[in-house]
Structure formats: structure tokens, C-alpha cells
Amino acid sequence: MINSDIEADTIKKRWQDFFDQYDYDDQINNLRSIYPDEKSLYVSYNDISSFDSEFIDNLMDDPVRYMDIGENYIRENIGLYNNRAKRIDVRLIDVPDINGIKYEIRNVRSSNVGTFISISGIIRKNTEVLPRLERAAFKCPACGELTYVQESYQRLLEPIACDKCGYNKGKLKLIPEESEFVDTQKLEIQENPDNIDGTSQPQRITVIMEDDITGKIFPGDRVTISGVLKADQKHLGNIMLTEFNIYLYANNFKKETKDFENIQINDEDERNIKKLSKDPDIIKKLSKSIAPSIYGLEIIKTALVLQLFGGERKLMKDGTKIRGDIHILMVGDPGTAKSQLLRYMTMISPRSVFAFGKGSSAAGLTAAAVRDDFGEGRWTLEAGALVLADNGFVAIDELDKMDERDTASMHEAMEQQSVTISKAGIMATLKSRCSILAAANPKFGRYDPLKGITEQIDFPPPLLSRFDIIFKLIDTPNKEMDGKLADHILKTHQLGEIYKGMENNNVDLNIPQEDEFLPEIEKDMIRKYVSYAKNRIFPRLSHEAIDILRDEYVKTRSSNGDSIPITARQLESTIRLAEAAAKARLSTIVTEEDALLAKSIVDYYLKEVSSMNGKVDIDILNSGISSRQRNELEIVLGIIKELRESKGKSPELEEVMDALQSKGISRDKAETDISKLKAMGEIYQPSDKRIDVLR
Numbered sequence: 001m002i003n004s005d006i007e008a009d010t011i012k013k014r015w016q017d018f019f020d021q022y023d024y025d026d027q028i029n030n031l032r033s034i035y036p037d038e039k040s041l042y043v044s045y046n047d048i049s050s051f052d053s054e055f056i057d058n059l060m061d062d063p064v065r066y067m068d069i070g071e072n073y074i075r076e077n078i079g080l081y082n083n084r085a086k087r088i089d090v091r092l093i094d095v096p097d098i099n100g101i102k103y104e105i106r107n108v109r110s111s112n113v114g115t116f117i118s119i120s121g122i123i124r125k126n127t128e129v130l131p132r133l134e135r136a137a138f139k140c141p142a143c144g145e146l147t148y149v150q151e152s153y154q155r156l157l158e159p160i161a162c163d164k165c166g167y168n169k170g171k172l173k174l175i176p177e178e179s180e181f182v183d184t185q186k187l188e189i190q191e192n193p194d195n196i197d198g199t200s201q202p203q204r205i206t207v208i209m210e211d212d213i214t215g216k217i218f219p220g221d222r223v224t225i226s227g228v229l230k231a232d233q234k235h236l237g238n239i240m241l242t243e244f245n246i247y248l249y250a251n252n253f254k255k256e257t258k259d260f261e262n263i264q265i266n267d268e269d270e271r272n273i274k275k276l277s278k279d280p281d282i283i284k285k286l287s288k289s290i291a292p293s294i295y296g297l298e299i300i301k302t303a304l305v306l307q308l309f310g311g312e313r314k315l316m317k318d319g320t321k322i323r324g325d326i327h328i329l330m331v332g333d334p335g336t337a338k339s340q341l342l343r344y345m346t347m348i349s350p351r352s353v354f355a356f357g358k359g360s361s362a363a364g365l366t367a368a369a370v371r372d373d374f375g376e377g378r379w380t381l382e383a384g385a386l387v388l389a390d391n392g393f394v395a396i397d398e399l400d401k402m403d404e405r406d407t408a409s410m411h412e413a414m415e416q417q418s419v420t421i422s423k424a425g426i427m428a429t430l431k432s433r434c435s436i437l438a439a440a441n442p443k444f445g446r447y448d449p450l451k452g453i454t455e456q457i458d459f460p461p462p463l464l465s466r467f468d469i470i471f472k473l474i475d476t477p478n479k480e481m482d483g484k485l486a487d488h489i490l491k492t493h494q495l496g497e498i499y500k501g502m503e504n505n506n507v508d509l510n511i512p513q514e515d516e517f518l519p520e521i522e523k524d525m526i527r528k529y530v531s532y533a534k535n536r537i538f539p540r541l542s543h544e545a546i547d548i549l550r551d552e553y554v555k556t557r558s559s560n561g562d563s564i565p566i567t568a569r570q571l572e573s574t575i576r577l578a579e580a581a582a583k584a585r586l587s588t589i590v591t592e593e594d595a596l597l598a599k600s601i602v603d604y605y606l607k608e609v610s611s612m613n614g615k616v617d618i619d620i621l622n623s624g625i626s627s628r629q630r631n632e633l634e635i636v637l638g639i640i641k642e643l644r645e646s647k648g649k650s651p652e653l654e655e656v657m658d659a660l661q662s663k664g665i666s667r668d669k670a671e672t673d674i675s676k677l678k679a680m681g682e683i684y685q686p687s688d689k690r691i692d693v694l695r
């Protein structure tokens with residue numbers, strides 16, 4: 001039977017029978033006593049479906065009519081008869097994730113308009129909650145009586161004539177005080193990053209929430225929303241167009257819990273995961289499996305593996321939180337595979353988001369309150385990459401191009417792992433608990449080993465220090481390495497061409513593969529393995545690990561004389577990496593070995609980006625210049641000034657060199673220092689052989 005042929009009375013009778021048989025009478029009675037504080041009756045999909053499968057099918061096909069009749073029945077029952085504006089909502093719970101009801105956002109089509117569907121995703125935007133007219137009262141200019149019109153979402157419907165006297169010569173006047181309003185809010189939901197491959201543009205859809213379900217979900221929340229798909233005609237000013245926008249008129253929503261995982265792991269997977277974890281070389285194997293087409297970079301790949309697992313997020317009794325996520329930055333020359341690594345990690349990390357430093361949206365990397373078309377005059381809160389990646393991973397390419405506004409909120413996002421917005425009517429704190437892998441290009445195109453890292457990227461040093469690890473990738477010609485790299489890239493391309501050929505000709509030759517291109521562990525398996533470890537393994541530090549970390553920390557700090565090699569921050573980074581190493585082995589205990597691996601990575605990075613003449617000095621990171629070096633530069637500058645004053649003219653370069661040598665500064669060092677001072681704009685060379693201070 002076509003459901004529109006079914007009489008309204010028949011449908012009403014079915015609702016009545018259903019409510020009777022499934023004991024909804026108590027709930028309806030309860031609603032009577034709490035109305036209008038609460039206006040929704042929550043009805044189980046499963047109940048209706050087991051009551052009458054045809055009835056639930058018809059309800060799914062023609063929800064507006066069926067719901068309306070059901071709501072009218074309840075309204076009558078609780079004594080709100082004939083007053084349609086007194087809103088009652090039947091809201092469905094337990095809506096199943098089955099085909100025909102559950103849709104991917106990208107698969108929602110015009111053929112779904114008018115039907116009941118459910119979609120899952122992540123909230124990208126929400127507007128303020130504002131009232132809209134639900135039942136508009138219009139006053140007749142002739143007789144002064146009121147005519148009521150039931151309004152729906154968006155354009156105002158006006159009466160053609162007065163209900164009482166039939167006046168139709170002019171407009172009736174809207175009287176807000178006599179009208180009734182309902183709370184309304186607009187949201188934008190975006191596909192779950194897990195369901196897309198990390199490179200394609202995620203699809204979005206608008207959702208309208210009304211009445212008692214408004215104000216309950218925020219950008220960054222992962223939700224499943226069910227409701228009626230509606231179409232709304234597009235217009236340019238007053239001109240109506242033939243295209244329609246579709247939106248979901250929400251009936252109900254469900255927030256996904258924190259440990260909700262999209263990645264399915266079956267028993268066989270679990271056996272494989274456990275077997276893999278027994279391999280003593282598991283961390284090495286995992287790092288070899290990361291981007292096999294990218295040659296070398298072993299330490300970086302190992303760090304990326306540890307980042308996948310992350311350390312433990314800690315909540316102390318006094319309310320302080322310590323982040324467990326590991327943040328990594330790669331700075332370096334163009335063409336050193338930074339972007340490639342970012343893409344690869346986005347592909348294998350659960351819940352990942354890829355972003356550019358210079359975002360295309362108003363929200364940028366963090367979040368923003370904006371007034372745009374979406375809000376139709378209302379303020380909209382929009383989540384950026386770090387909020388969308390909550391409980392996941394975000395790759396940021398070209399971080400150096402980040403907007404200034406983002407720079408300010410990045411501190412909070414990276415350390416407290418939240419983003420606070422307080423602007424206009426919007427005041428919200430959104431969560432951004434994610435690990436960050438960022439890449440940055442040097443300011444002057446190429447990394448200059450003579451300069452400190454802070455001078456080379458447009459990036460405030462305090463933010464730099466929020467990264468647990470910073471790698472620099474320098475592209476210097478080296479015959480042996482270049483040969484190997486070229487071989488590797490050529491082989492990759494050759495192999496790609498063979499695959500392409502097989503695809504074009506629809507053949508599948510069994511080509512003997514060279515091991516280096518085959519990841520030992522497949523991408524899918526890595527995702528499952530990581531997801532399994534993150535959800536089930538919560539390691540703690542063993543006494544041996546604690547001893548090592550403490551001793552090494554104290555030893556390193558006392559070894560450097562006048563400079564400070566590391567601070568407590570680096571100790572925390574080491575702990576996070578050690579915990580991650582334990583997780584990677586699916587072990588609940590952080591061992592001595594985990595601690596040593598973590599320490600070796602931190603040591604490597606400090607030596608790379610924060611050392612001068614072989615000595616690690618954290619001030620290089622914090623301010624761009626080591627304390628030792630600052631002293632040395634001052635000595636050099638002082639000597640040039642002295643000579644200048646005693647001579648009354650620019651001293652000769654050779655004189656300066658000699659004077660420096662007598663102070664124990666070697667020629668090599670002196671040359672470096674002088675070029676540094678020149679770059680800093682402290683000195684200049686009036687001629688080839690002379691040098692002078694700038695004033």
C-alpha cells in the first residue's frame with residue numbers, strides 16, 4: 001500500500017495501539033506533568049519496529065506526516081488539543097546504523113528528501129541559539145482580530161486574509177507579543193575524517209536543531225544525528241532559483257563517547273596484533289613500514305611511530321592536566337620529503353586531519369567566531385583543524401605561513417589542548433586534544449647551518465618550545481647518499497610505472513618486489529595496531545625507567561658549565577616518548593629500554609637544533625642564541641669597537657683576527673662569529689679588508 005493513501009485516522013489508531021502495547025502511557029502521563037519544561041517523548045525505534053515492521057517503514061518514508069499524527073495524538077492526550085503551537089516532539093532513540101537509514105554525508109541525495117535518515121560526523125560550526133516564530137499572530141487592520149499562522153523553518157508565511165472578517169485588501173500586521181517562538185540553531189556537520197582518505201575534501205551538510213535539543217552540541221563533537229532530510233529553495237534576494245539546498249531537520253542526536261573507535265578490530269586482527277607485539281624489533285619494524293618509498297630518515301620515522309602511540313594524558317588531583325600527545329616539528333630545505341611524510345602519517349593515523357598553516361577557512365588552525373552567510377546574521381562558532389582532530393592527529397604543512405591570530409591561540413591549543421573563544425554572544429572552550437606533526441620551510445628558502453633555528457623560521461620561540469621534538473632536514477650534496485637516494489627514487493618511479501601499466505592493461509603480473517618497497521606491516525594493520533594500543537594499553541613507569549630518566553636529566557644539566565642544556569620540558573617530552581615506546585610494544589610497563597630509546601631521540605634532536613660547537617644549550621631554542629655564544633659574540637663586537645676607537649677608523653680584518661686569537665678565539669670561530677654579527681646588522685665591511693661597527 002502506498003503510505004499516503006493510508007487515512008490519518010488509521011495511522012493515529014496505530015500510534016495509539018503502539019503506545020498501549022509498549023507501555024508508553026506512563027511516559028505520556030509524566031510528560032503531562034512536566035510540560036512545558038520538557039516537550040519531548042522519547043520513543044524507541046526498536047519498539048516500533050517489533051510492534052509493526054510496516055508501520056516503521058512507512059514512518060521512515062514519510063516521517064513528517066507520521067510524526068505529526070503521533071504528536072497530535074499525544075497533544076490530545078495530555079490536554080493540549082487543537083493548539084498546534086504547543087509543541088510536542090516525538091524523538092526516536094536507538095535508530096539503527098543500517099542501509100536505507102544510515103548514510104554517509106557524501107551519499108545523501110535528492111531522492112532522500114522527505115525521508116528519515118541518520119548521518120555521523122564531526123560538528124564543524126554551530127550558531128547561537130535564537131528564537132524563531134513558531135506560531136505567528138497577525139492583526140487585522142479592519143476588525144482588529146488575530147489570525148494565527150503555523151510557521152516553519154526559514155521564510156515567513158503570511159495570511160492571505162483575516163480569519164475572522166475575511167479582509168484581504170492589505171497586509172495583516174505581525175504581533176510578536178501574541179506569537180509563540182521556538183529555539184532554533186543551525187549546525188554544520190562534516191564527514192568523519194576516518195572515513196575519508198586524508199586528501200579529498202570532506203563533505204558537509206547543514207543541520208537544523210530546534211526546541212529542547214538546541215545548545216547541546218559544539219564544534220569538534222562527534223555525533224550521529226537523525227532526522228528528516230529537507231530541501232530549501234535557493235534564492236537571490238527575492239528571486240527564487242530552481243536549485244535547492246538540502247539540510248537535515250534533526251529529530252534526535254547521539255554524542256559519540258570518547259573511546260568510540262571507527263576502526264573495527266575482529267578476533268583474527270587481535271591475534272595478529274598480539275603476535276606482532278611479541279617481536280622484539282616491533283618499533284623498528286613499524287618505523288620501516290612508514291613511508292617505505294621515502295629513503296632514510298630512520299630517526300625521524302622512529303619518532304613518528306612513537307607519536308602515533310603517544311604518551312599518557314594525566315589528570316592530577318589538583319585539576320592540572322598533563323598532555324600525553326607528542327608534538328613534532330620538521331624544519332628544513334624544500335624537497336626533503338616533509339610534505340610526503342605529513343601525507344603519509346595522515347593516512348595511517350586514526351582520526352587524522354590534514355591542514356595548511358595558512359588555512360582557507362575563517363577558523364584557521366584553532367577556532368573562530370564569525371559572522372558569515374551560514375549564520376544568516378547570527379554569530380557562528382567554527383572549528384579549525386586542531387579542534388576537528390580532537391582525540392586524534394593533525395598534520396600541518398607550511399606552519400610558518402600561519403596567521404597571526406592563530407599564533408596567539410596555538411599556545412593554549414598545544415599545551416592546555418583547548419581553544420577558548422569569547423567574542424560577541426559566543427563564549428566557549430573547545431577541546432583540541434591531538435598530537436601535531438608540523439612542517440615548516442626556512443624563512444630564506446634554505447636552512448643556514450650557521451644560524452640558529454629561531455632566526456630561520458617566522459615563528460615565536462615560545463611556541464617552538466611547545467614541540468617535543470624538532471627535526472631539521474638539510475639538503476646538502478653528498479655523493480654516496482645522493483646516489484642511494486637517487487636509486488631509491490628511480491626504483492620507486494619504475495615500480496609505479498609497472499603498476500600503472502598492469503592497471504591499464506588489466507593484468508596482474510607477479511613482479512618480484514624488492515623488500516625495501518614493501519612495508520613489513522601493512523597500512524591497515526598499522527591503523528588497527530595503533531588503535532588497539534591506544535584504547536587498551538596504559539603503561540606506567542618502572543623504577544628502572546624512573547632512575548634512568550632522573551639520573552640522565554641531572555647529569556645533562558650539570559655537565560655544561562654556564563649554559564643550560566635542557567629544562568623540565570625536555571624531561572616531560574622524554575617521558576612521553578618512553579610511554580609511547582611501551583605502548584608500541586603493547587606493554588603496560590615502561591622499561592629501561594623504552595627510556596633509553598626516548599632519551600636517544602631527544603638527545604639527537606637537541607644536538608641537531610640546539611647545540612653550538614657540540615654543546616647543547618636550550619637557550620638556542622628559546623631565544624635563538626646560546627648563552628655561551630652570546631658571550632662570545634659580545635667579546636668579538638667589543639674588540640672591534642675597541643680597535644675602532646683606538647685607531648679612529650675602521651680596523652683591518654687581520655688586526656681583528658689577531659686580537660681575537662690572543663683572547664682564545666680560533667680563526668674558524670672568529671669567521672663564523674663575524675658573519676653572524678654581519679647578519680645581525682651589528683657590523684659591516686666598508687671594504688674587502690676592513691670591518692666596522694654599525695651605529
Ligand code: ADP
Pocket residue numbers: 293294295296333334335336337338339340341485488489
Ligand atoms: P618538502 O615538503 O620537504 O618540500 P616534498 O615532500 O614535497 O618535500 O618532497 C619532494 C619530492 O622529493 C617528493 O616527491 C619526495 O618523494 C621526494 N623525496 C625527497 N626526499 C626523499 C627521500 N629521502 N626519499 C625518497 N623521495 C624523496
Ligand code: MG
Pocket residue numbers: 335338339397
Ligand atoms: Mg612541502
